[in-house]
């Protein structure tokens with residue numbers, strides 16, 4: 001047995017019930033992490049992991065484009081919490097108990113070497129999510145976690161001192177403690193069985209999506225990327241920065257995904273119809289851009305405006321933006337009128353598009369909303385409404401921007417719940 005610290009050993013000695021029965025509902029990242037943790041700390045307890053599907057860890061398998069962006073190279077709990085538009089405040093405390101570095105050590109100690117990419121994302125060296133999936137499966141098997149597939153839990157009833165679970169098309173199960181790790185659900189009705197227990201549900205809406213911008217000319221720019229740009233949602237006074245990618249349906253890339261995450265709820269309310277303003281030069285003001293354009297007019301005199309890409313923008317994008325600023329075709333720099341220079345400076349720094357709809361980002365998407373965080377103790381992940389009931393992962397109203405943060409929330413909350421379920425009281 002590995003990885004039991006002295007303080008945990010002390011806790012274990014205090015446990016009254018060595019043969020506790022624990023049900024973990026949901027065989028995803030959070031459920032597996034919690035199951036392994038509970039079984040490691042208390043091998044004599046019975047841990048049953050119930051998964052509604054025919055396979056476990058499905059999202060881990062497809063995550064990060066099949067590579068699994070397991071966590072992020074940010075090692076300060078306060079700084080890390082900033083990446084979570086929902087749950088950051090609560091997670092800060094949880095991160096001080098189980099952080100990104102702990103996640104790395106967990107996998108590396110179990111034979112999965114990890115690597116950090118230049119943007120801070122951490123992947124298995126194998127670039128294959130199977131390394132992470134197999135590690136979790138092996139660990140669960142070795143520790144003796146019982147995994148039941150095709151076991152959809154339909155309802156959960158509170159009994160004196162325990163719980164009764166109904167598994168669809170099968171038997172009922174009586175246990176002492178239950179962890180809900182069922183992930184996000186797109187519909188509010190998907191949370192009905194949890195609401196029945198007295199928990200408040202924050203209505204779910206999607207997060208991490210790309211913006212649909214109709215128009216053939218933009219479509220022609222498919223594949224063009226600019227790094228960095230500023231993306232502003234003027235109605236929400238929200239600005240994000242980072243790389244932007246033009247796709248055949250509109251805008252994608254980290255700057256867009258970040259704003260979709262920060263404004264997930266507001267954008268759902270306006271049914272994904274809103275204005276977005278792109279500053280292609282990122283933080284260059286209108287007057288600065290105008291000054292530089294005036295400089296080009298002096299230096300480039302007989303060169304065609306259309307032909308010479310400027311400001312390090314890709315050629316195709318430059319041509320598109322010159323057209324968009326309605327600059328006359330074939331005109332030389334020296335012939336540009338003042339108002340044309342101003343129009344171009346404006347297009348470069350405050351280019352307005354109408355967004356009409358969203359598209360799911362296939363690499364990573366999550367649900368904003370879920371179990372209200374006010375009703376969960378983040379030291380233990382235990383419900384404040386139903387003692388003995390615990391929550392971990394995306395079922396909670398927690399979600400983050402892209403970069404490995406969503407898995408980190410699942411590992412941290414799973415770890416805390418797995419630890420707390422097998423003890424009566426955690427030390428502070």
Ligand SMILES: Cc1cc2nc3c(=O)[nH]c(=O)nc-3n(C[C@H](O)[C@H](O)[C@H](O)COP(=O)(O)OP(=O)(O)OC[C@H]3O[C@@H](n4cnc5c(N)ncnc54)[C@H](O)[C@@H]3O)c2cc1C
Nearest residue numbers: 026028029030052063064069153183364393394404406407
């Ligand atoms: C395509 C894609 C790629 C992603 N890539 C990344 C990435 O690279 N990095 C990152 O940090 N995040 C990524 N994410 C987000 C990340 O996958 C999730 O945040 C994370 O999987 C949440 O883990 P979880 O255990 O809470 O939930 P899940 O992984 O959703 O697991 C929940 C499990 O519970 C089961 N279940 C649900 N209801 C019941 C029930 N009633 N009874 C029994 N079982 C039930 C489900 O079948 C499921 O297997 C990605 C998401 C997607 C969709």
